[in-house]
Amino acid sequence: MIDSRFFRQECYIDGAWIGADETIPVDNPATGEVIGTVPKFARKETAKAIDAAHAAFADWRGRPAAERAAYCLKIHDALMANQEELGRLLTIEMGKPLAEAKGEVAYAAAFFKWFGEEARRVYGDVVPSPWADKRIVVTKEPVGVVGSITPWNFPTAMIARKAAAALAAGCTVVAKPASQTPYSALAYGVIAEEIGLPKGVLNILTGSAAAIGDELCENPKVRKITFTGSTPVGKELASKATKHMKRVSMELGGNAPFIVFDDADLDRAVAGAVASKYRNSGQTCVCSNRIYVQAGVYDVFAEKLAAAAKALKVGDGLEPGVQQGPLIDEAGVRKVEEHIEDATKKGAKVILGGKRREGLWFEPTVLTGVTADMLVAREETFGPLAPLFRFETEEEAIRLANDTEYGLAAYFYTRDLGRAFRVMEALEYGIVGVNEGIISTEVAPFGGVKDSGMGREGSKYGLDDYLNIKYGLIGGL
Numbered sequence: 001m002i003d004s005r006f007f008r009q010e011c012y013i014d015g016a017w018i019g020a021d022e023t024i025p026v027d028n029p030a031t032g033e034v035i036g037t038v039p040k041f042a043r044k045e046t047a048k049a050i051d052a053a054h055a056a057f058a059d060w061r062g063r064p065a066a067e068r069a070a071y072c073l074k075i076h077d078a079l080m081a082n083q084e085e086l087g088r089l090l091t092i093e094m095g096k097p098l099a100e101a102k103g104e105v106a107y108a109a110a111f112f113k114w115f116g117e118e119a120r121r122v123y124g125d126v127v128p129s130p131w132a133d134k135r136i137v138v139t140k141e142p143v144g145v146v147g148s149i150t151p152w153n154f155p156t157a158m159i160a161r162k163a164a165a166a167l168a169a170g171c172t173v174v175a176k177p178a179s180q181t182p183y184s185a186l187a188y189g190v191i192a193e194e195i196g197l198p199k200g201v202l203n204i205l206t207g208s209a210a211a212i213g214d215e216l217c218e219n220p221k222v223r224k225i226t227f228t229g230s231t232p233v234g235k236e237l238a239s240k241a242t243k244h245m246k247r248v249s250m251e252l253g254g255n256a257p258f259i260v261f262d263d264a265d266l267d268r269a270v271a272g273a274v275a276s277k278y279r280n281s282g283q284t285c286v287c288s289n290r291i292y293v294q295a296g297v298y299d300v301f302a303e304k305l306a307a308a309a310k311a312l313k314v315g316d317g318l319e320p321g322v323q324q325g326p327l328i329d330e331a332g333v334r335k336v337e338e339h340i341e342d343a344t345k346k347g348a349k350v351i352l353g354g355k356r357r358e359g360l361w362f363e364p365t366v367l368t369g370v371t372a373d374m375l376v377a378r379e380e381t382f383g384p385l386a387p388l389f390r391f392e393t394e395e396e397a398i399r400l401a402n403d404t405e406y407g408l409a410a411y412f413y414t415r416d417l418g419r420a421f422r423v424m425e426a427l428e429y430g431i432v433g434v435n436e437g438i439i440s441t442e443v444a445p446f447g448g449v450k451d452s453g454m455g456r457e458g459s460k461y462g463l464d465d466y467l468n469i470k471y472g473l474i475g476g477l
């Protein structure tokens, strides 16, 4: 049992906490211990939450933007005031090191601040009219009830990216977190209660993913589906959402290339690769998945990366100084093993790590001699495995980097300004880090192209995903 007022084992629907007979156990990936349960709700309870959000919508959208902004800022303040406690809860259910978990809480809070500020800047337009006696007015309106489904790897921040934009825009929300990490999400219910957010504006429910997903997609009162998670589930949800022509935002899988050119600042590239690859033990959709290194610096880069990765401290995320927590579950560990096994069978060499440790930990791993025919070139590993591919020319690097159905984040390192622009423009990705391994910030648009999804989160563009445009023609002047 976790000693925290944020630890709630019931769902938050229409401003009330509701339990269930049927529950889902939740464990701590570092210890394997069951830390609690959450309700296993299905369609009926989801419909109830949707009704609550629908009933709350008219009042919420009608409030002045400044009032909605004030609530967002209160959520920001509550997250920051409880950063340590919420960070611990996140580490216990998800496994990431406490420093990263606290960083995630601050990252989540930043979205509430950003969108709270943006709420007051939802401008419209007056379009020059082609008629002397008519005027054209364009306004923006909240889309309505939003159904949000989020993954386990950023249980606090992924809800924030969606709910902050939705609430600021005037939408109400029904949020379904991942079953493996529900408590960080339910903590928003405690915050909503404490700051007096009107009931029904934010509802959080746990349970059967398929049943909740179906109700969110098929219930016509929901006007938008926003999802972060795997590409197959995202495609399924997007296709179901077409039944009622709902708006959709999809933040899906990635297969990020990380390119190191001969002219790169190698130490900077190594630091960027470590940050990008091993953040959250490799469990992010923007983690570099394929590291392409130009032939002239391949060996020295491999050596430096292995040395840096070797220094990472692996252990329970609550232990001071730990930088690599456990993976989320056994399937996650098996996927890393499978990628290593496949690569070594086809000729790759393990120069660091390569093995799991007792429990769900995996050693930070570096592979050399990796080629395009290996599994790791095509699939997202979602673990602490850095595969190094060798390339000769800029054209080859771009071709290899783009040779994937994904298009979320890409990274490259060069000191040549012309190359920086050329390669940035040639990469078919929604996000490109040039001489930078960490690209996330609430002020920039996060999102992908191709099978990595559609829509943008964060930034001034992030609000548009929650707004409909209305054109008014006023005649008879």
Ligand SMILES: NC(=O)C1=CN([C@@H]2O[C@H](COP(=O)(O)OP(=O)(O)OC[C@H]3O[C@@H](n4cnc5c(N)ncnc54)[C@H](OP(=O)(O)O)[C@@H]3O)[C@@H](O)[C@H]2O)C=CC1
Pocket: 149, 150, 151, 152, 153, 176, 177, 178, 179, 180, 207, 208, 209, 210, 211, 212, 213, 214, 228, 229, 230, 231, 233, 234, 236, 237, 251, 252, 253, 254, 284, 285, 380, 381, 382
């Ligand atoms: N883009 C990203 O950030 C992420 C990408 N991934 C990728 O996906 C792989 C699998 O991870 P996984 O957690 O299984 O990702 P999923 O896409 O399965 O899960 C993400 C969210 O979707 C829910 N969900 C699952 N199935 C359905 C469904 N049929 N209808 C509605 N909602 C559903 C999950 O609920 P529940 O937890 O209850 O099953 C969870 O809340 C990872 O290894 C990684 O490659 C994973 C997480 C995040």
Ligand SMILES: O=C(O)CCCC(=O)O
Pocket: 153, 154, 228, 229, 251, 283, 284, 285, 286, 440, 446
């Ligand atoms: O993995 C994800 O789904 C999101 C990555 C977190 C971020 O950097 O915003």
